[in-house]
Amino acid sequence: MGKETxxxxxxxxxxxxxxxxxxxxxxxxxLADYTPIKGCMVIKxxxxxxxxxxxxxxxxxxxxxxxxxxxxxxxxxxxxxxxxAEHVEGFAPEVAWVTQGGSQKLEERMAVRPTSEAIICxxxxxxxxxxxxxxxxxxxxxxxxxxxxxxxLFLRTTExxxxxxxxxxxxxxxxxxxxxxxxxxxxxxxxxxxxxIPVIIGRKTEKEKFAGALHTYTLEALMTDGKVLQAGTSHxxxxxxxxxxxxxxxxxxxxxxxxxxxxxxTTTRLIxxxxxxxxxxxxxxxxxxxxxxxxxxxxxxxxxxxxEVLEKAEEIKAILKTNFRVxxxxxxxxxxxxxxxxxxxxxxxxxxxxxPKDLSQGQVVLVRRDSGEKxxxxxxxxxxxxxxxxxxxxxxxxxxxxxxxxxxxxEVSDYNEFKVVIEEKxxxxxxxxxxxxxxxxxxxxxxxxxxxxxxFEPGENSGTGRCIYCGKESSTLVYFARAY
Amino acid sequence: MGKETxxxxxxxxxxxxxxxxxxxxxxxxxLADYTPIKGCMVIKxxxxxxxxxxxxxxxxxxxxxxxxxxxxxxxxxxxxxxxxAEHVEGFAPEVAWVTQGGSQKLEERMAVRPTSEAIICxxxxxxxxxxxxxxxxxxxxxxxxxxxxxxxLFLRTTExxxxxxxxxxxxxxxxxxxxxxxxxxxxxxxxxxxxxIPVIIGRKTEKEKFAGALHTYTLEALMTDGKVLQAGTSHxxxxxxxxxxxxxxxxxxxxxxxxxxxxxxTTTRLIxxxxxxxxxxxxxxxxxxxxxxxxxxxxxxxxxxxxEVLEKAEEIKAILKTNFRVxxxxxxxxxxxxxxxxxxxxxxxxxxxxxPKDLSQGQVVLVRRDSGEKxxxxxxxxxxxxxxxxxxxxxxxxxxxxxxxxxxxxEVSDYNEFKVVIEEKxxxxxxxxxxxxxxxxxxxxxxxxxxxxxxFEPGENSGTGRCIYCGKESSTLVYFARAY
Numbered sequence: 001m002g003k004e005t006x007x008x009x010x011x012x013x014x015x016x017x018x019x020x021x022x023x024x025x026x027x028x029x030x031l032a033d034y035t036p037i038k039g040c041m042v043i044k045x046x047x048x049x050x051x052x053x054x055x056x057x058x059x060x061x062x063x064x065x066x067x068x069x070x071x072x073x074x075x076x077x078x079x080x081x082x083x084x085a086e087h088v089e090g091f092a093p094e095v096a097w098v099t100q101g102g103s104q105k106l107e108e109r110m111a112v113r114p115t116s117e118a119i120i121c122x123x124x125x126x127x128x129x130x131x132x133x134x135x136x137x138x139x140x141x142x143x144x145x146x147x148x149x150x151x152x153l154f155l156r157t158t159e160x161x162x163x164x165x166x167x168x169x170x171x172x173x174x175x176x177x178x179x180x181x182x183x184x185x186x187x188x189x190x191x192x193x194x195x196x197i198p199v200i201i202g203r204k205t206e207k208e209k210f211a212g213a214l215h216t217y218t219l220e221a222l223m224t225d226g227k228v229l230q231a232g233t234s235h236x237x238x239x240x241x242x243x244x245x246x247x248x249x250x251x252x253x254x255x256x257x258x259x260x261x262x263x264x265x266t267t268t269r270l271i272x273x274x275x276x277x278x279x280x281x282x283x284x285x286x287x288x289x290x291x292x293x294x295x296x297x298x299x300x301x302x303x304x305x306x307x308e309v310l311e312k313a314e315e316i317k318a319i320l321k322t323n324f325r326v327x328x329x330x331x332x333x334x335x336x337x338x339x340x341x342x343x344x345x346x347x348x349x350x351x352x353x354x355x356p357k358d359l360s361q362g363q364v365v366l367v368r369r370d371s372g373e374k375x376x377x378x379x380x381x382x383x384x385x386x387x388x389x390x391x392x393x394x395x396x397x398x399x400x401x402x403x404x405x406x407x408x409x410x411e412v413s414d415y416n417e418f419k420v421v422i423e424e425k426x427x428x429x430x431x432x433x434x435x436x437x438x439x440x441x442x443x444x445x446x447x448x449x450x451x452x453x454x455x456f457e458p459g460e461n462s463g464t465g466r467c468i469y470c471g472k473e474s475s476t477l478v479y480f481a482r483a484y
Numbered sequence: 485m486g487k488e489t490x491x492x493x494x495x496x497x498x499x500x501x502x503x504x505x506x507x508x509x510x511x512x513x514x515l516a517d518y519t520p521i522k523g524c525m526v527i528k529x530x531x532x533x534x535x536x537x538x539x540x541x542x543x544x545x546x547x548x549x550x551x552x553x554x555x556x557x558x559x560x561x562x563x564x565x566x567x568x569a570e571h572v573e574g575f576a577p578e579v580a581w582v583t584q585g586g587s588q589k590l591e592e593r594m595a596v597r598p599t600s601e602a603i604i605c606x607x608x609x610x611x612x613x614x615x616x617x618x619x620x621x622x623x624x625x626x627x628x629x630x631x632x633x634x635x636x637l638f639l640r641t642t643e644x645x646x647x648x649x650x651x652x653x654x655x656x657x658x659x660x661x662x663x664x665x666x667x668x669x670x671x672x673x674x675x676x677x678x679x680x681i682p683v684i685i686g687r688k689t690e691k692e693k694f695a696g697a698l699h700t701y702t703l704e705a706l707m708t709d710g711k712v713l714q715a716g717t718s719h720x721x722x723x724x725x726x727x728x729x730x731x732x733x734x735x736x737x738x739x740x741x742x743x744x745x746x747x748x749x750t751t752t753r754l755i756x757x758x759x760x761x762x763x764x765x766x767x768x769x770x771x772x773x774x775x776x777x778x779x780x781x782x783x784x785x786x787x788x789x790x791x792e793v794l795e796k797a798e799e800i801k802a803i804l805k806t807n808f809r810v811x812x813x814x815x816x817x818x819x820x821x822x823x824x825x826x827x828x829x830x831x832x833x834x835x836x837x838x839x840p841k842d843l844s845q846g847q848v849v850l851v852r853r854d855s856g857e858k859x860x861x862x863x864x865x866x867x868x869x870x871x872x873x874x875x876x877x878x879x880x881x882x883x884x885x886x887x888x889x890x891x892x893x894x895e896v897s898d899y900n901e902f903k904v905v906i907e908e909k910x911x912x913x914x915x916x917x918x919x920x921x922x923x924x925x926x927x928x929x930x931x932x933x934x935x936x937x938x939x940f941e942p943g944e945n946s947g948t949g950r951c952i953y954c955g956k957e958s959s960t961l962v963y964f965a966r967a968y
Contacts (some may be wrong), residue, residue, distance in 0.1 A: 018942065034563065035557050035603070036607075037594070040557035041557070042556050042607055043557065044554055048553050048554045051555075052553065062853075070532045071526065073519050073643055074629065077520065077521060092586075095586065096584070096587050097584075099579065101579075101581075101582070101631035104631075122519075122520055123519060143558055147585035147588075159558050263925070284928065397523050
């Protein structure tokens, strides 16, 4: 046991130092690491494989809802970025600028894309001519650069990976429908079903919306330290960019009209959410649907029986491989106990142990990462048991996260209580808000809690109450939280 | 017929103006287009879907040969890029430099990656400690920036997409084995089987090798205008980067040793090769294995029977969809003839026509893009016939390209003849070369033909002859060509 405890000691206590625990897990589980470039991370193979599985789940949904992928330039000339006033104001402070190409100083400096509305809209203005050209439903997988002062692996880095959708529509109604379709059918469906993360959904306030949008919808996830993380956003851009970039179409009635647009994105931040929602003192817990390795086979090797055990392990791997992502850890230099810890840290959903005794009895031992539950399974029932257990683990992770979320939403009507709750209990606070930016800002200044969203749910906003800050009567009930 | 001829007129004649034909096909087939950013292209959905299919074929082979994907930073501090002297000398003239982040001037300017050896090696120097850490077998899918003066869609653009492999080995033998494995098992296999493009394989000369490599292997493909395009390269880096970046490991014998490395890449240039190898006067011809649409269904619609024909088309699509990439073109505003041309231009391998007469006879008409061959197929045999024909088209494209390549390799032993052949017939010239850079450079200056590679094939280099330029006796027979 000595060595096993030692191993777990490599990561800080989640209970005592969440922030250090997070960094330790990300690094020791080999998801990502620091680089010599300030604020830029390297996504290591295990983390990238997780991202590939996430991409597959998102890309499938993006395509099923009628979108196609394309690729637009990395660089955006300053003049293009400046076209939409709110947009440039929002992004200029965090832009990396290219000013030299080869030995030549550029006449106009170019932004390394902080988001692609400007370059894409400049092209859409050429592509769109008639109502027959609409809608345009495109998505791009790309790298993004934002010059951040304080960075954290996955959560806030100078460069990150994402998908960004950019669509063009004939009517305001179509654009709004698209914005909501992405929110629910693509993002919520993906995040809840694949990542097992429940989300709170709603609209952002004017202050928190995307720079240049008419309004922004968001999906907010609660981390186990009580802080909230924005998991995805879907923006209704209205006609703001259409007017700034002159994107017009000739309608059936022979009138020239400005188009209506949307944009929407999710990023490698979601990997950070996975760590912080499901992880525990022993490390990562990955939902089976996106786990790079779903089953890790640890052969229990003694000198005498090593050969047979390894052969059987390979045989089992070959069988499971047709339906599952499975690997064998046959390293000689580590004890089984060390390996158990190592793969728990990496969050592999199921461990399969096989030793000489199991061999003679035609069975293996399965251990669940989420609950620690252990069973002996006859070889002939292995395939179906693995499938069943992976489903159970996926569902259990989701249920636990859902329970935690529900336990940590508190309705508060007194500002002093608000301050105590946000400081001591954290989580989400539901409170009435008068709708004024002043109150919103004061609350943020005084408590570090921001309005995460104005929810949709019918009935939710049907009552009235007093603004948690100024006391003015209001019918708007919103979610507050401290956020990543 | 008037309208159909008109349509084809939208692209220049391949025979008369190959260069304009290429640009027309790329743009009108909607593979890619220009953007307001000098030298940067937008890859449009049809082109990107083609790239996704190519990525899938390459990624599968890269993973099957034991590699994993990862993601490294876009930015490389100048000091890192400068570590390996030949490397920086090779790339510095074409680097885009970031000099400002937000409102701040950077203390050290950063290159937007022109290739990632420098940043990756700086991390490998931290990751590699013991012989147990080796080999490291990583690949990255990423965007790359090289400040090009003259650009052409896909062939040479300021930004392009690629994969770059970077591996670390314990011995020189292992590194060489890896370099060759990538060359043959990954690149040649992919390019010949999926893209139906035959390649000439060999080693680059000192002058043409990758900046910083020990030696570079290359795959060269012949375009139908007689110029050659480098389709992929695999570099044995030796210990050059290991020494520059101090990448050492403690070997089993307790000695510290420098590692041996490789790097290798293929890019979106391959899309340009597809256009130029298989295309004809009517536009693209895509190999079925990577075609975004393998079968285009064109319903022949008359007012009276339109409904039934469309229903049948949808029914056929639903059946074919389980095994093939299939779409219906049901647009009202275009004639069938116009659609035939449009999908030929886009290179869709098979056209499926269905009209009222076919309906009553339980049959459809299939037309091959590559040969124009047309057959009537009974509905019940449709699935197998489509599969069979797609295989035939794939094979026919490969065979035609192979034939063209073989017809355009000429052995020449006299320099005057060399000049005439390269000017009038183009293609590849096989000639002896003394091995001196002087002769190589003079030939390039005088004929624009460079040495594409020194081939491997046994026997190929077994004879001797006189250097085509200086006349010195030599046993090195090489391939010359003008290149993209």
